[in-house]
Amino acid sequence: MTTTAKIAWTGISKRFGAQVVLDGLDLAVAPGRSLALLGRSGQGKSVTLKLALGLMKPDAGQVLLDGVDVTRQSEAERRASFRGIGMLFQGGALFDSLPVWENVAFRLINADGVGRAEARERAVEALSLVKLAPEVADRYPSELSGGMQKRAGLARAIVGTPSLLFFDEPTTGLDPITAGAINELIRDRVTSLGCTAVSITHDMASARTIADELAMLDNGRIVWRGRADELDHADHPLVRAFVTGQSME
Amino acid sequence: MGLFSTNPVAALGRATLEGVAAIGRVGLFAARGISAALSPPWYPRQIIAQFASVGFLSLPVVGLTAWFTGAALALNIYSGGDRFNAETVLPQIVALGITRELGPVLAALMLAGRVASAMASEIGAMRATEQIDAMVTLSTDPRRYLIAPRLIAATISLPLLTLITDIIGVAGGMQVSNYLIDLSPGIYIANTMDFLTAWDVESGLIKSAVFGFIIGLMGCYHGDSAKGGARGVGRATTSAMVSAAVLILAADYLLTSVFALK
Amino acid sequence: MRASWAETIMGFAVLAFAALMLTYALGVSGLKHSSGTYEVSARFGEAGGIQPGAKITVSGVKVGSVSDVTIDPKTYLAVMHLSLSKDVKLPSDSTAKITSDGLLGGAHIALMPGGAEDDLKPGSEINNTQGAVDLFGLIGQFIRPQSGSPAASSADSAAKAPAAAASAAPKAAADLPEM
Ligand SMILES: Nc1ncnc2c1ncn2[C@@H]1O[C@H](COP(=O)(O)OP(=O)(O)OP(=O)(O)O)[C@@H](O)[C@H]1O
Numbered sequence A: 001m002t003t004t005a006k007i008a009w010t011g012i013s014k015r016f017g018a019q020v021v022l023d024g025l026d027l028a029v030a031p032g033r034s035l036a037l038l039g040r041s042g043q044g045k046s047v048t049l050k051l052a053l054g055l056m057k058p059d060a061g062q063v064l065l066d067g068v069d070v071t072r073q074s075e076a077e078r079r080a081s082f083r084g085i086g087m088l089f090q091g092g093a094l095f096d097s098l099p100v101w102e103n104v105a106f107r108l109i110n111a112d113g114v115g116r117a118e119a120r121e122r123a124v125e126a127l128s129l130v131k132l133a134p135e136v137a138d139r140y141p142s143e144l145s146g147g148m149q150k151r152a153g154l155a156r157a158i159v160g161t162p163s164l165l166f167f168d169e170p171t172t173g174l175d176p177i178t179a180g181a182i183n184e185l186i187r188d189r190v191t192s193l194g195c196t197a198v199s200i201t202h203d204m205a206s207a208r209t210i211a212d213e214l215a216m217l218d219n220g221r222i223v224w225r226g227r228a229d230e231l232d233h234a235d236h237p238l239v240r241a242f243v244t245g246q247s248m249e
Numbered sequence B: 001m002g003l004f005s006t007n008p009v010a011a012l013g014r015a016t017l018e019g020v021a022a023i024g025r026v027g028l029f030a031a032r033g034i035s036a037a038l039s040p041p042w043y044p045r046q047i048i049a050q051f052a053s054v055g056f057l058s059l060p061v062v063g064l065t066a067w068f069t070g071a072a073l074a075l076n077i078y079s080g081g082d083r084f085n086a087e088t089v090l091p092q093i094v095a096l097g098i099t100r101e102l103g104p105v106l107a108a109l110m111l112a113g114r115v116a117s118a119m120a121s122e123i124g125a126m127r128a129t130e131q132i133d134a135m136v137t138l139s140t141d142p143r144r145y146l147i148a149p150r151l152i153a154a155t156i157s158l159p160l161l162t163l164i165t166d167i168i169g170v171a172g173g174m175q176v177s178n179y180l181i182d183l184s185p186g187i188y189i190a191n192t193m194d195f196l197t198a199w200d201v202e203s204g205l206i207k208s209a210v211f212g213f214i215i216g217l218m219g220c221y222h223g224d225s226a227k228g229g230a231r232g233v234g235r236a237t238t239s240a241m242v243s244a245a246v247l248i249l250a251a252d253y254l255l256t257s258v259f260a261l262k
Numbered sequence C: 001m002r003a004s005w006a007e008t009i010m011g012f013a014v015l016a017f018a019a020l021m022l023t024y025a026l027g028v029s030g031l032k033h034s035s036g037t038y039e040v041s042a043r044f045g046e047a048g049g050i051q052p053g054a055k056i057t058v059s060g061v062k063v064g065s066v067s068d069v070t071i072d073p074k075t076y077l078a079v080m081h082l083s084l085s086k087d088v089k090l091p092s093d094s095t096a097k098i099t100s101d102g103l104l105g106g107a108h109i110a111l112m113p114g115g116a117e118d119d120l121k122p123g124s125e126i127n128n129t130q131g132a133v134d135l136f137g138l139i140g141q142f143i144r145p146q147s148g149s150p151a152a153s154s155a156d157s158a159a160k161a162p163a164a165a166a167s168a169a170p171k172a173a174a175d176l177p178e179m
């Protein structure tokens, strides 16, 4: 690797009590590339993203963001570096005390000092990108369906055009048509805006659209990594099982 | 390894260490909360929203409590105090009791039930659903956005509520004395106003500012350290309320002794 | 913040009530110096629990209140400053008597109009007074008669016998600030 990776996990280990979740994970994503992180449920994909955001501390290893170790950063430094990062949480994590538009515009209003009128405009714009109508803007998260909440969370992640995007299962719970639109949106962020993206997904069709590269997480390590077009010829049994949708023996 | 599985001395030692560690955690949490409350950036909308929910919306419950307390106090002085002619100074005793002790303490206890628990469950739920993590990724410090406004609003609202309690408590006493001993409202108030000193009221307000801080702190601390989903949030809510109430009463005794000895 | 209307209205109602009560309180405590009253004084041998603010009646109807209670340092008599309504003109030989509504009721001052031609002037003094009846002293003497005449309810005799009951009240009040 000649250029510095946009984001790199090096030798990351993470344990919860006796349960070892990550065990010397190594993974790097180059700037302007889109990576899909695959893996069976409960293998630590969400934990991997949270470690990258410094929301959890690893037991060993480093997370390098533009070459800087975020695990040793102070909280204030980390918050500053978050200005270039957008994150969609698996559960949406919308603020249920705020209407949808204020959720989407949260960073603009509270960290970037954008006026409320302008912030609202940009929030409605972002909502239209995720196929949510402007009427939704004034509703509260509890009044939205699960898929709508997910898309509102997605709008919150992309507003303000951050250069590094993390999506935890962006299309789970969406119908194929809306899912397709979301896949296009993520793809577009990477190709036309030059963002770096790391997306967790269980949906292979989605993974092929979104990602330049794929990585399979299993037993705390990356067990396979390759380009989207290499998927069908992969000889790793777990990857094959993912592609064919059959259970492994 | 449970508390009872080893010898009692070790268990006692562990419990003590755990207690000391808890005090340390609360102290650290308080210090960080205060420093966030005292330095920019502030979030005025959040602060105003907290004033509305902590202060304004507590008015009905605090007002009712004050009225009944003032009325019951007057009744008690009338029926129990006649042993030493206390009913001749009924307005004065009600005024003293309300301003110095019952007003601040009862308003604080009502808020411990209404506000500390609500704060704990709200912040606990936000923790459980990753909203606090999300806030951090949106470059916003939850300590400034969530904790500081609550601490500020609770510390300032409670003295204001206590002032209302003082007034309504006296009104309750006045109403009871009016029908009980035919003491005219005018005389009742005149007696009260002549008798009360500024310090009677001020000392109550100083106490209630401390109580307000305790309420905000316990609500936020227990909410922030809630673990384990809905059950954890439920536990946090209860601990917030109980610990706030106990600390309020302890602080009341401490502050009152300081005031009495000064 | 999505508070219901009812809660908001209740909040304002409580605020309004407190504001009303406060205005009333400030109004009452300022009444002593209002222009609708005039001040006279009266000396009593025994104040008997009369506090500033106690009501003053004529034939049971309130006509004013006690604005101040002081002690005359020479004669040791209690000096009551009475604030009376301007509408009530009283003859100069009227009598002021400390009385109470019942055995344990609120002490007040009852005025009994005399028959003189001229009225009490503002700032003048009511000369005919009857101090507080020392009920407990009376009862005590009734049970254990002592030599001499029984206590009359005149200013002189009441002044000589410090009343146990009456002195208990101010003492209780003085103790309270330490609670
Ligand atoms: N805060 C936590 N405390 C304890 N254990 C945790 C915590 N967070 C995650 N884990 C454990 O770590 C493991 C990995 O969790 P993670 O959420 O990363 O799974 P995942 O790969 O994202 O699964 P899914 O595809 O179902 O979302 C799980 O076994 C989980 O029990």
Ligand SMILES: [Mg+2]
Binding pocket: A045, A046, A047, A090, A168
């Ligand atoms: Mg996950």
